[in-house]
Amino acid sequence: MTETPMTLRELIARGDAYLQRRNVPDARVVCEWLAACLFKCGRLDLYLHLDAVPDTRIVDALRRGVQRVAAGEPVQYVLGRWDFRSLTLKVDRRALIPRPETEQLVDFVLASPQVRRTPKPLVVDVGTGSGCIILSLAHDLHDGVFVGLDVSPDALALARENAVLTGLADRVLFAESDGCGEFDPASVDVLVSNPPYIPSHVVDGLERHIRDHEPRLALDGGPDGLAVYRAVLLDAVMVLKPGGGVFFEIGDEQGPALRDLLEEYGFVEVTVQRDYAGKDRYATGTLGF
CATH class of the missing domain: 1.10.8 (Helicase, Ruva Protein; domain 3)
Incomplete structure (x- = not known):
């Protein structure tokens, strides 16, 4: 029948x-x-x-x-694509799935004085993953130099594919690096990063669609979840211009720790801001003169 x-x-x-x-x-x-x-x-x-x-x-x-x-596979990976702001991006197991909270991080960068008052800002995305942050910034800003860094060759390959897909391949440079220390001193206007921030002991307890499919390298932030923030800030104080800005996505319990870290490294105008769900999600600061 x-x-x-x-x-x-x-x-x-x-x-x-x-x-x-x-x-x-x-x-x-x-x-x-x-x-x-x-x-x-x-x-x-x-x-x-x-x-x-x-x-x-x-x-x-x-x-x-x-x-x-x-x-248990994330629907985004099944679809093979996902929307992030105004861009449709390719997504797969090579990089973290772009999330709505990260769209708000892009908004903070776009509204920052480091971008609005600089004719051609140098913007560096540390841990670029799929490229969603740096590609969105390049798409929305008329002029600037945009660089996406990642330690994962697989993630960089995906980011480059997305640059071609979005027509931004000639505007964004991607490079393999575990930090931003190779830039000239005091040359960078903005450092933005959504780094791995989940403590190592928590990763194995995540929901299976995250734990079993998204790359652990993009999730595991070390014993206290702050390892990558420390590494980025160590470079940031060298490569940011005086008055340059750092913009982080953070875990919802990491606000006080990030505030302390930013101030410890000499940042002023430090803020911890909430996402649309009312949770601490972003930490920003300006490098003091």
């Missing part, structure tokens, strides 16, 4: 129920993202197609996607 063809509405409902039984958060939204990718439309535009009867190719692809998510 042949299976009765189902509408997209029915397929999404079935996928939703399947994922809910496996305790996948936001199961309905996940199914809609998967279907939207296959229909090559936005998730909200998908509602125009709910009564369509997809062909077997789309049905099979949707089922495979749902099964991968049910097995």
Whole structure:
């Protein structure tokens, strides 16, 4: 007996129920993202197609996607792409998935005096990963020198692919480095970083879709989660111009520690700011003259 063809509405409902039984958060939204990718439309535009009867190719692809998510794989990796601000980026296991909180970090840089008052700022992204931060800054700023650094060759390869995908390959330089100490002294206007900040002993207890799929190198911040911040700040005091700015994404319990670190390294106008969920998420400072 042949299976009765189902509408997209029915397929999404079935996928939703399947994922809910496996305790996948936001199961309905996940199914809609998967279907939207296959229909090559936005998730909200998908509602125009709910009564369509997809062909077997789309049905099979949707089922495979749902099964991968049910097995713990992040939906972003299943889709192979994800939106970050105004850019659509390629995402896979080579780098951390771009997250909404990091979009707000870009906003802080764009609004900073170091960017707004400098005709051609030198902006360096330490631990660039997918390239989401530095590519967004290059996209939004009309002029500047933009550099993305990462210790992972795999992450850099992904970032370069995203630079080509977004048409920004001629505006952003990517280089393999574990820090920014190779820049000339007092040459950099902005250092921005979303470094690994999860304490080592916490990483193994993360949700499986993070722990088992996203690169540990992009998650593990050392015994107290602050190792990379210290390394970046050690370089920052040498390469930042007087009055240059540092912009960090941080863990939601690291605000006091980052404030102390920034002040210890001679930064002034230090701020710890919250994300849209009301959690400490960003630490910024200006290098004193």
